[in-house]
Structures are given as C-alpha cells and as structure tokens.
Amino acid sequence: KLEKIWLILGISCLIIFLTTVGVSAFYLGNKPPSCLTTIDSEKVDTTKPFDKPGLHKVEGKEWDYELVYVASAFSYNPAKVEVPLGAKVKVIATTKDVIHGFEVAGTNINMMLEPGYVSEYTTTFDKAGEYLIVCNEYCGSGHHLMFSKIEVV
C-alpha cells in the first residue's frame, strides 16, 4: 500500500517537472541568454551585420568595436582577426547551418550559435596574446577542425 503512494508521488513529481520544462521551453520560448535576436539563417550573407564579417570600429556606443562572425561547417569567418589591446569588443555571431559552439579559450566568452539566432557577448581584451576560438558543440565530421584565432596586440 505504502509503495503505491510513493509510486504515485514519484510519477506526479515527474509530470510536474516535465510540464514545467515543456511550458518554459515551448510556450515561454526560453533559450540560452546569449541568443537574443532572430535572423533568417538562409539569408545570413545579405543580412546586416553579417554581410561584413570581421572587426569594425563603432562610434557612440558602450563598446569600441564590433566583431562579427559567421560560422558554418566547419569554419568561422573571419578565420583570424587582430584586436587592439584593451579594446571593449562586442562579439556578434551566428551560424548558417547547424548548431556550433563559440568558445574563446582563456576568456569568459562561451556562446552557443543556433541557426536562426544571433548570439552576442561584450568583453574587454586586456591581455595581449593569441586566443583560440573553438567549436564546442558537435557539428559533424569536421567538428574538431573548426577554429579561428583572435590576436590581441
């Protein structure tokens, strides 16, 4: 008898849990906090700012530069970029095909690039050196070959 009560209790908890997750994901549209704006993933190349990947100086904003990346299996565009030391940079990235990762090793940048979404992160590069951007979401046969470099000088 007691076993039955516990079983019902357990299943009830499971149902409540799954309902909460389901409602939050599909109804409220919860997603990783870095994925804020949407984009048509088939028109990435002609959509601003992704029509011009790379580092761009900006005026009148809280950050000095915008660093635009387009990821696709299995590379990032640009493949290498030079960033001035101490610059406050807003990284803006998206993917043209599948989910890719965007982790800048040795920094606090670690984003998920989802098709149809734009991921953004603002940071200051205050240590000189070379930083490796790696893909940390498995994206296919060339996943381990997918990288880009940021050189802070």
Ligand code: CUA
């Ligand atoms: Cu791109 Cu793994």
